[in-house]
Amino acid sequence: xxxxxxxxxxxxxxxxxxxxxxxxxxxxxxxxxxxxxxxxxxxxxxxxxxxxxxxxxxxxxxxxxxxxxxxxxxxxxxxxxxxxxxxxxxxxxxxxxxxxxxxxxxxxxxxxxxxxxxxxxxxxxxxxxxxxxxxxxxxxxxxxxxxxxxxxxxxxxxxxxxxxxxxxxxxxxxxxxxxxxxxxxxxxxx
Amino acid sequence: xxxxxxxxxxxxxxxxxxxxxxxxxxxxxxxxxxxxxxxxxxxxxxxxxxxxxxxxxxxxxxxxxxxxxxxxxxxxxxxxxxxxxxxxxxxxxxxxxxxxxxxxxxxxxxxxxxxxxxxxxxxxxxxxxxxxxxxxxxxxxxxxxxxxxxxxxxxxxxxxxxxxxxxxxxxxxxxxxxxxxxxxxxxxxxxxx
Numbered sequence: 001x002x003x004x005x006x007x008x009x010x011x012x013x014x015x016x017x018x019x020x021x022x023x024x025x026x027x028x029x030x031x032x033x034x035x036x037x038x039x040x041x042x043x044x045x046x047x048x049x050x051x052x053x054x055x056x057x058x059x060x061x062x063x064x065x066x067x068x069x070x071x072x073x074x075x076x077x078x079x080x081x082x083x084x085x086x087x088x089x090x091x092x093x094x095x096x097x098x099x100x101x102x103x104x105x106x107x108x109x110x111x112x113x114x115x116x117x118x119x120x121x122x123x124x125x126x127x128x129x130x131x132x133x134x135x136x137x138x139x140x141x142x143x144x145x146x147x148x149x150x151x152x153x154x155x156x157x158x159x160x161x162x163x164x165x166x167x168x169x170x171x172x173x174x175x176x177x178x179x180x181x182x183x184x185x186x187x188x189x190x
Numbered sequence: 191x192x193x194x195x196x197x198x199x200x201x202x203x204x205x206x207x208x209x210x211x212x213x214x215x216x217x218x219x220x221x222x223x224x225x226x227x228x229x230x231x232x233x234x235x236x237x238x239x240x241x242x243x244x245x246x247x248x249x250x251x252x253x254x255x256x257x258x259x260x261x262x263x264x265x266x267x268x269x270x271x272x273x274x275x276x277x278x279x280x281x282x283x284x285x286x287x288x289x290x291x292x293x294x295x296x297x298x299x300x301x302x303x304x305x306x307x308x309x310x311x312x313x314x315x316x317x318x319x320x321x322x323x324x325x326x327x328x329x330x331x332x333x334x335x336x337x338x339x340x341x342x343x344x345x346x347x348x349x350x351x352x353x354x355x356x357x358x359x360x361x362x363x364x365x366x367x368x369x370x371x372x373x374x375x376x377x378x379x380x381x382x383x
Contacts, residue, residue, distance in 0.1 A: 030229070031226070033232065033236050034222070034225055034226055034232050037222070037225075037235070037239070038222050038226075041218060041222075076226040076227035077223070077226070077227065079226055080222065080223050080226040080227075084219075117211070118209055118211075118239060119209075119239065119242055119243040119246050120243075121239065121243070122239060122240060122243035122244070126240065126243070126244075127240075127243050127244040128244075130240045130241060130243070130244035131244045131245070134241065134244065134245070145241050146241070146245055148202070148206070148238075149205075149206070149209070149237075149238040149241040149242045149245075150241060150242050150245035150246060152206050152210055154203065154206075155202045155203060170202070173202075177234065177237050180237065180241075181237070
């Protein structure tokens, strides 16, 4: 083992961060979808959210490379704060922060009120895949997921309608999500 | 089963509220911070978003990201347009005239609609500050059947085949700012066949 290897092992052992987190690709795989949601909500555009995610991962990787994160457990919070900072810089640069934040959540009710900007993160190809996967599920699973996630039926209300306890509903939901993930070939979470 | 499991997990409704934009900014921020640290929560939110988008796509048949109308479009509208064009020609949308074209001064900008040659064409007065516009075709119960986003104050929808269960009944145009937020919304124009 070289000195460099030992040093690398020592760094990991001392808790600089996990080796996959130091790797930008590892950071990207773990946090990308979360960063996109965060960016989309703040910036209102998928393109800008993608740019923000890239910039955030770049900055976090740079910070990790410079050993600026001492506590591995703090990595998610560090990523979050970095993303917020990148968003704020981006918004300040364009003078949009106030308008963007004010507009979030107060879109007037419309015929397509269920269509929130976050849903625009999912492209049409992905929607088709998910629809096909949903179609392949048992009707009971499909109905449950649709009621919860597309129609926003309250869990208690749905449990009452199905004449089961909320706990049983939760179990069914997790099983349905697992079957959906399997139908998608494990590609639900990117 | 424990007493705790009789109650819904707080995250379940939180996920719904987050994806529907019902959390205020500070709540949404706290939720995102938790999601950043909780891989399981993040995975479930992603799944929920996938499902929501997929099933919303069924209802709205097209997305703002597409910048174009999707393939499945407005068979009933096409049939109506063909009938209108062949038998009646072009008419203003003022009942009781046979109509499939109209001008309606609404909310500060006019919308003109015309169906011809298998297409629905619309144009309107530009709205100050608008970075783009969205033309929407709606069913009689208000669901969005078709939409297209454009930058110019005009749009053309392909009236090809459709798999929509509902017939198009109304049309509206919304002016969007650079963030894609609604600046102004026209009144709905009835598509009378």
